[in-house]
Amino acid sequence: MDCTQQTTYTRGTANGQCRLKFVNFEASENHASHETEGLSQKHLVVRRGKPFKVTIRFGSCSWNPHTESLVLEVLLGNLSERFPVQFPGERYNPHSWSAKIYPDNGGRRSFTVYICSPVQSSVALYQLLVHIETKQSRISYTVGAFVLLCNPWLKNDPVYMPLDVHIQEYIKSDYGVVYMGTPLNISRRPWSFGQYESGVLEACLTLLEVSPQHQRDKDRDYIRRADPVYLSRVICAMVNCNDDLGILEGKWQGSYKGGVKPTEWSGSADILHRWVSSNSPVRYGQCWVFASVLCTVMRVLGIPSRVVTVFNAAHDGDGSLRIEEYYSSTGEKLNLSKDSIWNFHVWAECWMRRPDLGPEFDGWQVVDPTPQEKSAGVFCCGPSPVSGVQGHCLRARYDTSFVYASVDADVVRLIVRDGLVVGRTVDTEGVGQLIYTKSIGSDAPENLTGTYKRKRSKYICVMSQHEAHRDGRSRVFSAPPALSSLRGTSPDLEVSLSIDGVPTVGKNISMCVTVKNQSGSPRFLMEHLNAQQKDFSSNPEQSFWETHKEVCIQPGEVLTLHHAIAPSEYESFLAGDDIVNLAVVIKDLRTEERFLATQEFSISSPQITIEIEGGDSIEMKKEHTVQLSFINTFTKTLTGAVLTVKGSGLLQGKHEARLVLLQPGEKIEKTVTIVASSAGTKVLMATFSHSNSPGVVSRSFRKVSVVAA
Missing domain, CATH: 3.90.260.10 (Transglutaminase-like)
Incomplete structure (x- = not known):
């Protein structure tokens, strides 16, 4: 990156004074040295506390270090710091800006200057000025801008990361x-x-x-x-x-x-x-x-x-x-x-x-x-x-x-x-x-x-309806009791709730309620099981499924109650990645004690196949074909099927394939051409939806590594 100089002001007489011809920010070399390659195509990007290289070249006359001082200045808004260019042998000051100059093969007309910022410099876009000063005059040049970033490679930087x-x-x-x-x-x-x-x-x-x-x-x-x-x-x-x-x-x-x-x-x-x-x-x-x-x-x-x-x-x-x-x-x-x-x-x-x-x-x-x-x-x-x-x-x-x-x-x-x-x-x-x-x-x-987190123990307490009437803290909107007052012995009845396997759209959602009677007498119970759809960040919506059952459990018995929610009972409420709040309340019909167990789970979705021509590593600015497909694994015909694909840095906008009817076992396909404009890792995202479902049924991703051609 060549930066043409601009004379900003002159004091005194500049006759015969050396003038700057150009400054090269040596972006390619600096970016490699400072681990900033690819971060910007407009600016030099360097890291604080580490010297970066610039090449300066003077005009027809040679720079005379005995009569002319070379002074650099960095500007940041109204803030500025001037520092003289020093010769090799002097150490960089870690607490202030500094610079060293080395002559190139061009004699006294071309020099390499290494500029170093303090370890804890501000992250910002800086302006760099070069001043050529004598006792009588000063010529100043605004030579360009550079970006200064934190430096996790440098031990004294507060963000230093050793490995x-x-x-x-x-x-x-x-x-x-x-x-x-x-x-x-x-x-x-x-x-x-x-x-x-x-x-x-x-x-x-x-x-x-x-x-x-x-x-x-x-x-x-x-x-x-x-x-x-x-x-x-x-x-x-x-x-x-x-x-x-x-x-x-x-x-x-x-x-x-x-x-x-x-x-x-x-x-x-x-x-x-x-x-x-x-x-x-x-x-x-x-x-x-x-x-x-x-x-x-x-x-x-x-x-x-x-x-x-x-x-x-x-x-x-x-x-x-x-x-x-x-x-x-x-x-x-x-x-x-x-x-x-x-x-x-x-x-x-x-x-x-x-x-x-x-x-x-x-x-x-x-x-x-x-x-x-x-x-x-x-x-x-x-x-x-x-x-x-x-x-x-x-x-x-x-x-x-x-x-x-x-x-x-x-x-x-x-x-x-x-x-x-x-x-x-x-x-x-x-x-x-x-x-x-x-x-x-x-x-x-x-x-x-x-x-x-440090490991802590779990404790459970229950309270009967009779105790609730006795307890002055029983009103719903009153302040709950201190946690210490809730500690107690384990109840005679233990209730747990579990999900069988991984729930998937289009298949039964199977669950199991386990009740263990640790008392010495049989117990007559009422089971209430309830399912509600919920958003990941909020409370559930109205229940979409429930069941109730009376059971008897003998002393020492472990009772296992199996339940299943069929697709026909949830498909109008749930889609892929949706979350369900499941809760069971077991009521002892004699003592009116109630025992609660809860579980929340998400619904997996069928997969969309994404195949990239030549594999997941592609060349920059070269066309590559991507084939996408989704097979209807449901037992029913899907109406208004839509297969969509998008990918920032790979595709402009989103691309769709549509079918009015997608029969069971039938496939919907889409072929697109991707072109990456920059190196790095990109992501293709494909979604499948249909009009029978309340939302997206399936969402799949493919990582794409882009390498320079």
């Missing part, structure tokens, strides 16, 4: 996996972070420039950008648009008309491009979209990041570290609680030191951009040290108590009838049951649960 294999995964890799569903049926969704796609780095810099912090005080914001803790809070708030001109607008219910349904996104680049071009928030995002976009921005800025899924994540709005759930006496979950448990919630972890807290809190930090609660008046969460969550250091900033509740809150489940609590259980293990991230170099999950 290169970790840097490759958490900085350089442009591909990730998001885990979704329920602990019983975990699905995975590939995600293209897209940091090497054209314009993505520039979009990340724009994000910093339009932040409220920058708009209020540009100079202060520039100075504070040296701190990854500060950067992570700014970016976290800017990924959602609740307080600012941020990237994404969230939506969890209702119609997604006027935007893109969150499940249709497969990469960050498309979202960032839309945000820049429209100058308005992109519609719509949910937790995994927010977290994945944040991960892209942080990796671009040089802060190691990864996407993390918490299964059964609590949203504790009142800070009680306790979530209440209400069920009817027949097992229907009621929408009475202000708190909630998401089947899965996705946030990001970012790697950095925490000098504001102490070295024991260094390492991975939770940064959650999904707008749930305000932190210091802004919708952001973190950075909260994972070590602080595990150690129950709830006062460690930022938002550690909220994160702790997300992974380790207690769940109080109340059975209510006619406004009275007639049964109660407390679960200390259900929240944060699994915490997953993508493994290094593999799509398999890495289990992070132990880094967040």
